[in-house]
Amino acid sequence: MNHKDFSYIVVGSGLFGAVIAERIASQLQQKVLVIEKRDHIGGNCHSAIDEETGIEYHTYGTHIFHTGEEKVWQYINRFSSFNTYRHQVLSCYKNKIYQLPINLETINSYYNLNLKPFEVDAFLEKITKGEKSNPVNFEEKAISSIGRELYEAFVRGYTVKQWQIDPKALPAEIFSRLPVRKNYNENYYFDEWQGIPLNGYTHIFNNLLGHPNISVLLNTDFFSIKDTFDKDVTIIYSGPIDRYFDYKFGTLSWRTLHFERKVFPVKDYQGNAVINYPEEGIPYTRIHEPVHLHPERKYNTDKTVVFEEYSLPDNGANPYYPILTEENIKKLRQYKEYAAGFKNLFICGRLGEYKYYDMDKTISNALNLFETRIKEAKRNQ
Ligand SMILES: Cc1cc2nc3c(=O)[nH]c(=O)nc-3n(C[C@H](O)[C@H](O)[C@H](O)COP(=O)(O)OP(=O)(O)OC[C@H]3O[C@@H](n4cnc5c(N)ncnc54)[C@H](O)[C@@H]3O)c2cc1C
Known part of the structure; x- marks a missing residue:
C-alpha cells in the first residue's frame, strides 16, 4: 500500500x-x-461472539443505541437495522434488587411503603428535613434531594468505586443530572429511537x-x-x-475499566442486561449479561456469559472516562x-x-x- x-x-x-x-x-x-x-x-463500540456460548457481547461494556435526532437515526439505519431492546438498569443492594434511576418502585421497595406518585414530594421532604438547603458538593446535593439512606444505599458506594474519589470533592451539578422519578417508569432512556443493531455493532463498522x-x-x-x-x-x-x-x-488522566468474564451453566443468570452493585464491599461496579440484549435471537446454548466490570485508574492502554x-x-x-x-x-x-x-x-x-x-x-x- x-x-x-x-x-x-x-x-x-x-x-x-x-x-x-x-x-x-x-x-x-x-x-x-x-x-x-x-x-x-469499531473502537469502543466493538462487538464479538463469545466462542464458548455463541452469545454476542460488547467488548468494552454494554452499548445501547438511543437518539432523539432523526438525522442520526436515518443515517445509521442505512448501515444496520435495530431490534426493539429497551434498556432497564437494576441495582442489587444487600442481596435485594431495586430499579434505577431511583423511582417510585425503588422508594416503595426500600422503605416497604405503597406511596402514590402525588405523595412522593411530601415523603422526600420528610426524609431530607434538616439537610443542607444550599448544597455545595455532590454528596450534599444528593442527600438534600433523596435523603441520607437512599444516598448511602444506591449512590455513595457506586460513585466511590467508579471514580475513587470522595463524593464531597465532586461538583453538586453532577447529581442534578441523575433523575429521580416519581412514577414506576423503568425505561432508562426516553429517546424516540432506541435499540441494538440486529447483527451487532461490528456489522455496522464493516458496512461503514x-x-x-x-x-x-x-x-x-x-x-x-x-x-x-x-x-x-x-x-x-x-x-x-x-x-x-x-x-x-x-x-490528561482517565479512568479505565476491566472486565472479568464468567460462564454459568444456566440460560439466564441475572434476568437483565446490566445490574449495578453499589456496595463498597463488592469490588465490581456492575455485571453485564449480554444474552438479554438480543431478545429476538434464539441462542442455542444452555450456558450464559457474564462480565463483571471493575473501574481502575488509567494505565495508558485503554482510556474510558475523562477525569474532569x-x-x-x-x-x-x-x-x-x-x-x-x-x-x-x-x-x-x-x-x-x-x-x-x-x-x-x-x-x-x-x-x-x-x-x-x-x-x-x-x-x-
Ligand atoms: C463503558 C462505556 C459504555 C458506553 N455505553 C454507551 C451506550 O450504552 N450508549 C451510547 O450511546 N454510548 C455509549 N458509550 C459511548 C461510546 O463508546 C462512544 O460514543 C464512542 O465509542 C465514541 O467513538 P470514538 O470514535 O470517538 O472513540 P473510540 O471508540 O474510542 O475510537 C477511537 C479509536 O482510535 C484508535 N486510536 C487511538 N489512538 C490511535 C493511534 N495512535 N493510532 C491508531 N489508532 C488509534 C483507538 O484504538 C480506537 O479504536 C459508552 C462508552 C463507554 C466507555
Missing part, C-alpha cells in the same frame, strides 16, 4: 473515524486510509468502512508511520489529543488552542476532545465536521 495514494488519513476506526471516512469516501469520492492500532475495527475508497490498516499505531505521509495530507485524528502533541502540556478536574480542563484548553494553529488537522472524537459522548452525539459530531469543515476545506483546495 502506497501512503501517497491517500489524500485523507483517518486515525482510529471507532464511530467517529468510521463515519467521517464513510462521508469522505462516498460524498467527496476521495481515497481514505483508516489507521487503527487495535486488531479490530466497506466503501471501495476506504482502506483500513489494523495493528498500526499512527505515530509509528506518521512521517511517511505528505505534509499537505488532511489528518482526521480521533486518538488522545495529549498524545498527538507528545504530552507538551502534560498528561480543573487541572485537566486547563491542560485541555492549552492543547485545543495549540491544535487550532495546525492546517489540515482535525482532532476529534471522545479521545481527541477529552469528553464523554454517547454514540448518537459522536455520529452527529462527525456528520457536522464533514458538512461544516471538511467539505469546505476541499472546495478551497
Whole structure:
C-alpha cells in the first residue's frame, strides 16, 4: 500500500473515524486510509461472539443505541437495522434488587411503603428535613434531594468505586443530572429511537468502512508511520489529543475499566442486561449479561456469559472516562488552542476532545465536521 495514494488519513476506526471516512469516501469520492492500532475495527463500540456460548457481547461494556435526532437515526439505519431492546438498569443492594434511576418502585421497595406518585414530594421532604438547603458538593446535593439512606444505599458506594474519589470533592451539578422519578417508569432512556443493531455493532463498522475508497490498516499505531505521509495530507485524528502533541502540556488522566468474564451453566443468570452493585464491599461496579440484549435471537446454548466490570485508574492502554478536574480542563484548553494553529488537522472524537459522548452525539459530531469543515476545506483546495 502506497501512503501517497491517500489524500485523507483517518486515525482510529471507532464511530467517529468510521463515519467521517464513510462521508469522505462516498460524498467527496476521495481515497481514505483508516489507521487503527487495535486488531479490530469499531473502537469502543466493538462487538464479538463469545466462542464458548455463541452469545454476542460488547467488548468494552454494554452499548445501547438511543437518539432523539432523526438525522442520526436515518443515517445509521442505512448501515444496520435495530431490534426493539429497551434498556432497564437494576441495582442489587444487600442481596435485594431495586430499579434505577431511583423511582417510585425503588422508594416503595426500600422503605416497604405503597406511596402514590402525588405523595412522593411530601415523603422526600420528610426524609431530607434538616439537610443542607444550599448544597455545595455532590454528596450534599444528593442527600438534600433523596435523603441520607437512599444516598448511602444506591449512590455513595457506586460513585466511590467508579471514580475513587470522595463524593464531597465532586461538583453538586453532577447529581442534578441523575433523575429521580416519581412514577414506576423503568425505561432508562426516553429517546424516540432506541435499540441494538440486529447483527451487532461490528456489522455496522464493516458496512461503514466497506466503501471501495476506504482502506483500513489494523495493528498500526499512527505515530509509528506518521512521517511517511505528505505534509499537505488532511489528518482526521480521533486518538488522545495529549498524545498527538507528545504530552507538551502534560498528561490528561482517565479512568479505565476491566472486565472479568464468567460462564454459568444456566440460560439466564441475572434476568437483565446490566445490574449495578453499589456496595463498597463488592469490588465490581456492575455485571453485564449480554444474552438479554438480543431478545429476538434464539441462542442455542444452555450456558450464559457474564462480565463483571471493575473501574481502575488509567494505565495508558485503554482510556474510558475523562477525569474532569480543573487541572485537566486547563491542560485541555492549552492543547485545543495549540491544535487550532495546525492546517489540515482535525482532532476529534471522545479521545481527541477529552469528553464523554454517547454514540448518537459522536455520529452527529462527525456528520457536522464533514458538512461544516471538511467539505469546505476541499472546495478551497
Ligand atoms: C463503558 C462505556 C459504555 C458506553 N455505553 C454507551 C451506550 O450504552 N450508549 C451510547 O450511546 N454510548 C455509549 N458509550 C459511548 C461510546 O463508546 C462512544 O460514543 C464512542 O465509542 C465514541 O467513538 P470514538 O470514535 O470517538 O472513540 P473510540 O471508540 O474510542 O475510537 C477511537 C479509536 O482510535 C484508535 N486510536 C487511538 N489512538 C490511535 C493511534 N495512535 N493510532 C491508531 N489508532 C488509534 C483507538 O484504538 C480506537 O479504536 C459508552 C462508552 C463507554 C466507555
